[in-house]
Amino acid sequence: MSGALAVRGLALSRPGFRLAADIDAPAGGLTVVAGASGSGKTTLLRCLAGLEAAEAGRVTVGGEAWQDGAERLFRPPHRRRVGYVAQEAGLLPQRTVRGNLAYARRRRGRGGTDLEALARRLGIGHLLGKRPHQLSGGERQRVAIARALAGQPALLLLDEPTSALDPANAENVLALIGELRDTARMPVLWVSHDLERALRLADRLLYLADGRVAAQGPPQELLTRLDLGLATAPTAEALLDGRVVEHRPGEGLARVAVDGGELWLPEDGRHAAGSAVRVAVPAREVALARSPVAGTSLLNQLPVRATATAEVDGTHTLVRLAAGQAPLLARITRRSAAELGVAAGWRGVALVKSAGLRA
Ligand SMILES: Nc1ncnc2c1ncn2[C@@H]1O[C@H](COP(=O)(O)OP(=O)(O)OP(=O)(O)O)[C@@H](O)[C@H]1O
Numbered sequence: 001m002s003g004a005l006a007v008r009g010l011a012l013s014r015p016g017f018r019l020a021a022d023i024d025a026p027a028g029g030l031t032v033v034a035g036a037s038g039s040g041k042t043t044l045l046r047c048l049a050g051l052e053a054a055e056a057g058r059v060t061v062g063g064e065a066w067q068d069g070a071e072r073l074f075r076p077p078h079r080r081r082v083g084y085v086a087q088e089a090g091l092l093p094q095r096t097v098r099g100n101l102a103y104a105r106r107r108r109g110r111g112g113t114d115l116e117a118l119a120r121r122l123g124i125g126h127l128l129g130k131r132p133h134q135l136s137g138g139e140r141q142r143v144a145i146a147r148a149l150a151g152q153p154a155l156l157l158l159d160e161p162t163s164a165l166d167p168a169n170a171e172n173v174l175a176l177i178g179e180l181r182d183t184a185r186m187p188v189l190w191v192s193h194d195l196e197r198a199l200r201l202a203d204r205l206l207y208l209a210d211g212r213v214a215a216q217g218p219p220q221e222l223l224t225r226l227d228l229g230l231a232t233a234p235t236a237e238a239l240l241d242g243r244v245v246e247h248r249p250g251e252g253l254a255r256v257a258v259d260g261g262e263l264w265l266p267e268d269g270r271h272a273a274g275s276a277v278r279v280a281v282p283a284r285e286v287a288l289a290r291s292p293v294a295g296t297s298l299l300n301q302l303p304v305r306a307t308a309t310a311e312v313d314g315t316h317t318l319v320r321l322a323a324g325q326a327p328l329l330a331r332i333t334r335r336s337a338a339e340l341g342v343a344a345g346w347r348g349v350a351l352v353k354s355a356g357l358r359a
Pocket residue numbers: 014016017035036037038039040041042043044
């Protein structure tokens with residue numbers, strides 16, 4: 001049986017650190033776990049895998065309890081249907097890829113897993129006869145993910161599986177995580193430092209701060225909440241989900257319909273017309289005007305309403321906007337905010353440079 005992950009009152013104490021978490025993650029969704037270094041991301045995943053014994057709390061997956069402090073229930077790691085992939089693949093060096101997968105399948109008592117089919121699905125069918133030292137870093141991590149899936153887990157935990165990889169290998173593993181998001185019928189939790197990349201794929205974001213769950217929910221929402229550190233960082237960005245309307249290969253641009261309007265953005269041919277895209281809109285690439293501007297090089301002008309503002313760095317104002325129903329951020333100088341009279345309820349136009357956008 002697979003299903004949602006529910007964590008209630010999970011607690012673990014170390015000198016100088018305390019983890020306290022309540023979490024819900026749906027089956028079949030990709031949840032990115034983010035937070036500053038030391039905020040407890042790895043500790044949380046290790047608790048869920050049973051590798052750390054939390055002092056209190058209840059963990060259920062698909063309604064099945066894996067631990068419950070009140071009932072003195074604690075399933076050890078091998079009795080949890082969990083797949084755990086860490087930064088280093090940690091494959092058995094003497095065994096082939098097939099041998100590694102078979103070992104994992106046997107250890108989890110999942111004799112029924114069709115390893116050939118699994119390997120084909122994960123694009124490693126041609127590697128089954130190789131040993132770990134004959135693989136690239138990206139291939140090793142793909143195999144590590146296949147090994148985690150060979151045990152037919154009900155929960156998949158990915159702890160920075162791309163951080164030790166060069167960009168090409170990381171892209172390769174990211175593509176696989178994207179496929180898993182679309183096909184896995186279990187909750188997938190993914191710790192990543194590379195938020196920019198991870199949030200291209202995330203259904204949900206779990207944001208940890210000092211061992212606590214500061215917020216969890218749709219990334220579009222959390223990234224633009226002015227009370228969280230995500231929006232106030234100089235690199236803050238919003239995510240707009242849209243659909244490609246047309247390509248202009250000659251101009252290197254695509255037109256994308258988003259909530260509240262349309263955006264032109266740089267196009268490298270990756271997204272076909274009609275396909276869904278997630279556009280990252282950095283807060284510092286957004287300027288504001290009271291009304292549409294004529295005679296400008298700016299291609300994008302979206303009607304917006306300000307929903308909240310916050311002062312940052314003493315010199316800038318961060319404005320949370322609504323384009324249609326979609327939240328957006330603008331980071332403008334305090335002086336401009338004052339001159340325009342920007343405050344909650346203000347209506348105007350968001351001016352966005354195409355070159356600042358990424359799909
Ligand atoms: N084995 C350990 N023994 C004692 N303290 C530890 C241990 N592992 C981690 N810690 C401490 O627990 C806290 C949480 O660490 P954790 O590794 O979970 O954070 P993290 O968010 O994953 O960090 P990073 O992003 O740097 O990997 C930190 O204060 C860390 O120093």
